[in-house]
Amino acid sequence: MKNIGHLLMLLCMIVCIGCSKSDNSEGTPMDDPDGGDPNPTALSYQNNIRPIIQSNCIACHGNPPTNNAPMSLTTLSQVQSAVETRGLLSRINSTTNPMPPDGLMPMSARQLIADWVDQGFPE
Numbered sequence: 398m399k400n401i402g403h404l405l406m407l408l409c410m411i412v413c414i415g416c417s418k419s420d421n422s423e424g425t426p427m428d429d430p431d432g433g434d435p436n437p438t439a440l441s442y443q444n445n446i447r448p449i450i451q452s453n454c455i456a457c458h459g460n461p462p463t464n465n466a467p468m469s470l471t472t473l474s475q476v477q478s479a480v481e482t483r484g485l486l487s488r489i490n491s492t493t494n495p496m497p498p499d500g501l502m503p504m505s506a507r508q509l510i511a512d513w514v515d516q517g518f519p520e
């Protein structure tokens with residue numbers, strides 16, 4: 398009887414350790430289907446997205462594009478089509494093939510773009 402009590406306690410401890418190990422609090426914005434922010438504020442291209450693109454992408458993706466960039470990103474519809482057909486979201490989160498090419502933007506900027514896409518490209 399005493400032995401069974403010990404066994405049960407041991408089992409309990411093992412289960413507890415297993416639980417804490419599987420707790421994964423880290424993650425990239427792309428891992429979360431909701432875009433990471435449980436309650437995102439309403440975003441707009443004009444206020445939130447255009448300034449990010451202006452300071453990080455237009456050096457090459459201007460109109461006309463320069464430095465061998467294949468397209469411009471100066472209007473909402475150009476940005477939307479790059480998300481839909483050119484993998485913009487995966488490129489700005491890529492460590493092997495990043496955009497901008499010299500290093501990823503801060504997580505907060507990448508999250509804003511992902512949330513804006515989730516919200517349906519509001520103007």
Ligand code: HEC
Nearest residue numbers: 453454456457464465466467479483484485488496497498
């Ligand atoms: C220093 C110049 C430069 C900057 C800055 C830059 N890009 Fe690019 N981008 C390129 C070049 C050159 C290519 C084509 C080669 C390649 O795909 O890597 C490209 C390709 C891309 C593509 C893939 C296009 C396709 O059809 O495959 C996307 C999407 C993209 N860029 C998005 C962005 C975004 C968004 C930013 C800003 C956050 C950005 N880029 C900043 C030069 C740049």
